Amino acid sequence: MRAAVIQFPGSNCDRDMVVALNAVAGNEKTQLVWHKETSLPEGLDLVAIPGGFSFGDYLRCGAIAARSPIARALVQFAERGGYVLGVCNGFQVLTETGLLPGALMRNANLKYICKPVPLVVQTTDSDFTRAYEAGQTVTVPIAHHDGNYNADAGTLARLNGDDRVAFRYGDNPNGSAEDIAGVLSANRRVLGMMPHPERASEPAHGGTDGAALFKSLAGAMALA
């Protein structure tokens, strides 16, 4: 798999994502791509958008990032069928670019929340989740202030009908509609999720339930 991680000036999980993609997904050297670039390196399979505070999150989280020079290349990459993984702030960026539907609002309790949470795997029909079992409950940490997923009723119905909800919270921590923690694009190649699989990918993290996501990706790329 050839992967790149986009680096905004306020990204702070960029290194963590590179480590997970290299160590767990058995990737070749994952590259960092600076937000001021206007194109992505040739021949990429996956682009990951890491957690953090891309431009400080003083405006809506991800709003400025979605209008940065690299964002246009990202959208084109996704439209051509490239794989895109957005975690936490990355998920917020993906909704702001329109690659994923819905929006992430302030947590219902209005506070930042960092803790491990139970997630229920909703679908294994994606190259991000194939190594999980449907209905399986896994534990992955969250760390966000704005993870309260919302979309209009029609969008939610479409997401459910098309089996595009990847994960739901077992114990909704932030007020998300229908406990949604992660959603897929229509072509199932773009995943946005608030929990951090890269923080649960080695035994030293205290849990390895996030590793299957990277293994799923590695498996899919090996087959491709």
Place this chain on the structure above:
Amino acid sequence: MEEPQITEELIAAHGLKPDEYAEILRLLNREPTFTELGIFSAMWNEHCSYKSSKKWLRTLPTEGPQVICGPGENAGIVDIGDGQAVVFKMESHNHPSYIEPYQGAATGVGGILRDVFTMGARPIAAMNSLSFGETSHPKTRQLVNGVVEGIGGYGNCFGVPTVGGEVRFHPAYNGNCLVNAFAAGLINTDSIFYCAASGVGMPVVYLGAKTGRDGVGGATMASAEFDDTIEEKRPTVQVGDPFTEKRLMEATLELMASGAVISIQDMGAAGLTCSAVEMGDKGHLGIRLDLENVPQRETHMTAYEMMLSESQERMLMVLKPEKEAEARAIFDKWDLDFAIVGETIAEDRFLIMHNGDCKADLPLSKLSSSAPEYDRPWVETPAAAPLADVPAIDAIEGLRALIGSPNYGAKQWVYEQYDTQVMADTIRTPGLGAGVVRVHGTDKAVAFTSDVTPRYVKANPFEGGKQAVAEAYRNLTAVGAKPLATTDNLNFGNPEKPEIMGQFVGAIKGIGAAVAALDMPIVSGNVSLYNETDGKGILPTPTIGAVGLLASQDDLIAGVAQDGQIALLVGDTAGHLGQSALLAEMFGREDGDAPHVDLDVERRNGDFIRANAALIGACTDLGDGGLALAAFEMAEAGNVGVTLDADDTPTLFGEDQARYLLACNFDQAEALIAAAGQAGVPVTTVGKFGGDAIRYGASEAPLAQLRDTYRGAFAAAIA
């Protein structure tokens, strides 16, 4: 613009005493300008000059083979082997946090992070020690919410994991909360940056955010007592921008790697003034600044305002001139200001020019070296009266009094607002004892803890000072780490009162004795005095931040108690109830002497724990609340009951020092008892983990019920 006349009122408003002003006249042989008066007030206030504390700080042990850099630089540095070192410091932001809790706490975190990355280190961990007034006080709830959000808001965005800390409530902090922020970074020993300038005619470069009027006079404020005019002081609190700080850190580290930096200093208290003077003074050089070149956020700023502004996220650097283009490109990449604002000069002058006018022309070396130093009168704190009788209690009721209080209830309401895992190297998250972070890409790990028991320090400053260090030593030991070094954040009342100065002197002596005996020298620190409101001082609170090393992650003790495991107590129990948490929480009493710390025994018992880490399933040190609280916390963390044989109050709730509670299997317990016999360490079996109840002697309650009390107490008290 005309500068104001120097009058007695103006001098007093700058916090300068008449004899201090006389010294200025003597140094200059003339009256200072308004800008010069501001510069003196910034350099000579308590916060920057340590004028009341210097004499005593010099007595602290600061050296050891592990110490690369002791006090005097931005932060201390200790060796962790393999060409790597840890850079760390703790600093207070008490006064700003009381006035504006969110920004005060946020910029406290920002300031301490800057101290660490200014030396070339990437921050890898943060902690904070917070002291608030009683929960029923009308300001407490707002302060707790604001401070915790401010710490999280800054650290989470910056991207440093907060891995530990402490929160306490006591009426003595009603008018003066304490916010002590700790940060640690990782550095290679061959790329450490210090602040001493070198070379004449080298460009002085301003980096980071623009200068505004925020914080003008902040350091002077932090050196005065509060009174009811406090609300008027709000404009002196700075506003933090963690996004800019994150970029400043990345740009600074890139700049250092490029070889462009001769010396560098962050702008903290009294911003441009302190940073320029420090660089010149340490390098035995003068500095000329041309203020019209300073990037400004507001129009018509005067020299006085620019020299005293405490705008955040700024640095001052002396640059290798041939590297200017390369350096500028790095700051352009991160969209930060980069401006040459002056140069180093050979004469001993601090020359401040603004649009061609000379606003200040001072002998630079005198600004810090001639700063006043006081040998303040002090009186020894009288010995505490003996402990009065303690009524008999039901053991579980005593436990409930502790775990139902926000002081000893679980703190997840606080630490779940902090990103504890960013950087993905945290291997022990907050909750119980020290936090532990891996050294990225190695098998090593570093442990962090922050400790002090202010009740003890008040009753007996010397023993309380010792105990704060000993508890930090135990917390590091309990996770298997070898304690390396210490940072002290000394929060006290008005040092002009001999009894307060006596607390300070006693605590310093105790801290000094303990860090010497436990081989964890002081490498950095901060003093915060005048923590008083309307004449009422805080509890003396010398917060100890300490760092320990795990040579291998295999040495980590991170397990939880399991069903069927034996509870082993390491150390002697005499049942010391004076100044105990039980007295405070159950009876509202703070009497008796503080427990005494036998430092030889501390060291012996600590060495025993580390030497036998492989036999230990789970470990916690005993502190506040004694055996009863430690056994409960261990059981709760392992989601298993515990039965202790003892039911008497002194055994269960006494706070004797140098003790640890262990959980281990039968075979391990036998081996530990044998090893203890050889080492001369007292180890006794005190009970057993198992079932779903907490049983102390004949008294018991379901774990689930006590857990609800424990987990809900904090939010119930303040949310």
